[in-house]
Amino acid sequence: MSSPNLGSHIDALKANNCRSIVLCSGKGGVGKTTLTANLGVALAKLNKKTCVVDADYGLRNLDLLLGLESRIVFTAQEVISGGCRLEQALVRHKHETNLMLMPAGNPRMLDWFSSEHMRTLITLLSESFDFILIDAPAGVEDGFKNAVAGASEAILVVNPEISSVRDADRVAGLLASQGTIDTIQLLVNRVRPRMVEKLDMLSIEDVLDILAIPLLGVVQEDEQVIIAANLGEPLALGKPKSPAAFAYGNIARRIQGEDIPIPDINAKHGGFVGRLGEFLSTKII
Amino acid sequence: MTIRELLDRLSGNRNTSANSACSRLRVVLAHDRSDLSPALLDQMRLEIMEVVSKYLELDYIGSELTLETEERSTALVANLPIRCVRKLSR
Ligand SMILES: Nc1ncnc2c1ncn2[C@@H]1O[C@H](COP(=O)(O)OP(=O)(O)OP(=O)(O)O)[C@@H](O)[C@H]1O
Ligand SMILES: [Mg+2]
Numbered sequence: 001m002s003s004p005n006l007g008s009h010i011d012a013l014k015a016n017n018c019r020s021i022v023l024c025s026g027k028g029g030v031g032k033t034t035l036t037a038n039l040g041v042a043l044a045k046l047n048k049k050t051c052v053v054d055a056d057y058g059l060r061n062l063d064l065l066l067g068l069e070s071r072i073v074f075t076a077q078e079v080i081s082g083g084c085r086l087e088q089a090l091v092r093h094k095h096e097t098n099l100m101l102m103p104a105g106n107p108r109m110l111d112w113f114s115s116e117h118m119r120t121l122i123t124l125l126s127e128s129f130d131f132i133l134i135d136a137p138a139g140v141e142d143g144f145k146n147a148v149a150g151a152s153e154a155i156l157v158v159n160p161e162i163s164s165v166r167d168a169d170r171v172a173g174l175l176a177s178q179g180t181i182d183t184i185q186l187l188v189n190r191v192r193p194r195m196v197e198k199l200d201m202l203s204i205e206d207v208l209d210i211l212a213i214p215l216l217g218v219v220q221e222d223e224q225v226i227i228a229a230n231l232g233e234p235l236a237l238g239k240p241k242s243p244a245a246f247a248y249g250n251i252a253r254r255i256q257g258e259d260i261p262i263p264d265i266n267a268k269h270g271g272f273v274g275r276l277g278e279f280l281s282t283k284i285i
Numbered sequence: 286m287t288i289r290e291l292l293d294r295l296s297g298n299r300n301t302s303a304n305s306a307c308s309r310l311r312v313v314l315a316h317d318r319s320d321l322s323p324a325l326l327d328q329m330r331l332e333i334m335e336v337v338s339k340y341l342e343l344d345y346i347g348s349e350l351t352l353e354t355e356e357r358s359t360a361l362v363a364n365l366p367i368r369c370v371r372k373l374s375r
Contacts, residue, residue, distance in 0.1 A: 161306075162306045162309065162310055165310055166310060166313060166314065166317065169314050169317060169318070170317060172357075173318065196303070198301075199301035199302070199303045199304065200301065200302045200303060201302075201303055202303050202306055202307065203303065206303060206306075206307050209307075210307065210310050210311065210314065212356040212357045213357075
C-alpha cells in the first residue's frame with residue numbers, strides 16, 4: 001500500500017453514526033484516564049452504547065479505574081493480530097451494561113502498534129457503539145499520535161496550572177495539523193475554587209483566554225475521585241453527590257448535544273459573600 | 286474586564302500568582318506557537334532596523350521586536366523609536 005487511507009475509519013464512523021473522541025493532554029497526570037472512565041460511565045447511563053479504549057499501551061490503568069482488571073481475557077493486541085474476535089476482547093462493565101472496555105495489550109505493543117492498527121480497531125468498533133472514548137497516553141510521541149489517529153474529535157484535558165496549559169497549547173497545535181480531528185474542546189480538571197478566589201490559581205477565564213478553545217466543562221478537585229479509584233467504581237456510577245460526580249454527568253450530556261450551562265464554580269456561595277463575588281465578576285468591558 | 290479586575294488594577298493588586306502565570310504563559314506561548322527563538326528574533330530586529338535606517342534614524346537601544354498573541358493567532362510587533370527622518374540624498 002503506497003499511502004494508507006487516513007480517512008477510512010472516518011467513513012465507517014459516519015456510516016455507523018458513531019462518534020470517536022480522544023482524551024489527550026500532553027502533560028501527564030492531569031486526569032485523562034479518570035475522565036475517560038467517568039465520561040464512559042456517564043454516557044452509558046444516558047443509554048448510549050459506549051466503548052472506552054485504553055490506548056496507553058505503556059502504562060495502562062483504565063481497567064483498574066473501572067474495576068475490570070480481573071475480567072480481561074483478550075486485548076486489542078489479539079484483536080489486531082487475529083488471535084481473537086472483537087467481541088471476545090471487549091469487557092462489559094459489571095453494573096453499566098451499555099459500557100465496554102477495549103483493554104490494552106502488554107507494553108510490547110508500543111513496538112509494533114501503528115496508527116493504521118488504531119484506525120482498523122476503531123473501524124471495527126464503530127459498528128457496535130454510539131460513542132468511542134480513547135484514553136491517550138501522556139506526551140506527544142507515537143503513542144499519542146496513534147491514539148489521536150482513531151478519533152475525529154478531541155477533548156483536551158488541562159489543569160489550571162502553568163505547565164499543563166503550555167502543553168495543552170502545543171497539543172492543540174498538533175491536533176489542528178493532524179488532519180482528521182474536526183472538533184477540539186477543552187475540559188478543565190482539578191480546579192480549586194478557593195485558590196482561584198484568592199487569585200492563586202488560573203481561573204477558567206484565564207485558561208480560556210490564553211488557549212482560545214471552546215469549553216466543554218469544568219471538574220473541581222474532589223477527594224471522592226481518589227476514593228472511587230481505590231474502589232474501582234467511577235464516581236459517575238452513583239448519585240451525583242460530590243462536585244466531580246455532578247460535573248461528569250453534565251459533561252456527558254453536553255457531549256451528546258444537550259445545551260447545559262457550565263456553572264460558575266466561584267459563584268456558588270450563597271449569602272453576602274456569594275453576591276459580592278457575583279457583583280465583582282460582573283463584566284464591565 | 287470584570288469589576289474585580291478593575292478593583293485589582295486600581296489598587297495595584299496585580300502581582301498575584303495567577304496573574305504572573307498568565308503573563309508568563311502569554312510570552313512563552315507566543316514563542317512556542319511561532320517557533321522563533323529569542324536569538325532569531327533579535328537577529329530579525331537588527332536586520333529590520335538596518336532596512337528602516339536607510340530612511341529614518343532609529344534609536345537602537347529603545348527598539349524592540351516582540352511576539353504577541355491574541356486568540357490563537359500570533360503577531361510580530363516592532364517598536365522602533367525614531368530619532369529623525371533622514372534626508373534622502375539621491
Ligand atoms: N477531579 C479530580 N479531583 C481529585 N483528583 C483527581 C481528579 N481527577 C483526577 N485526579 C487524580 O489525579 C491523578 C491522575 O489522574 P489520571 O491517572 O486520570 O491522569 P492521566 O492524565 O490519565 O495520567 P497519565 O498521563 O499518567 O495517563 C489520579 O491520582 C487521580 O485520582
Ligand atoms: Mg492515564
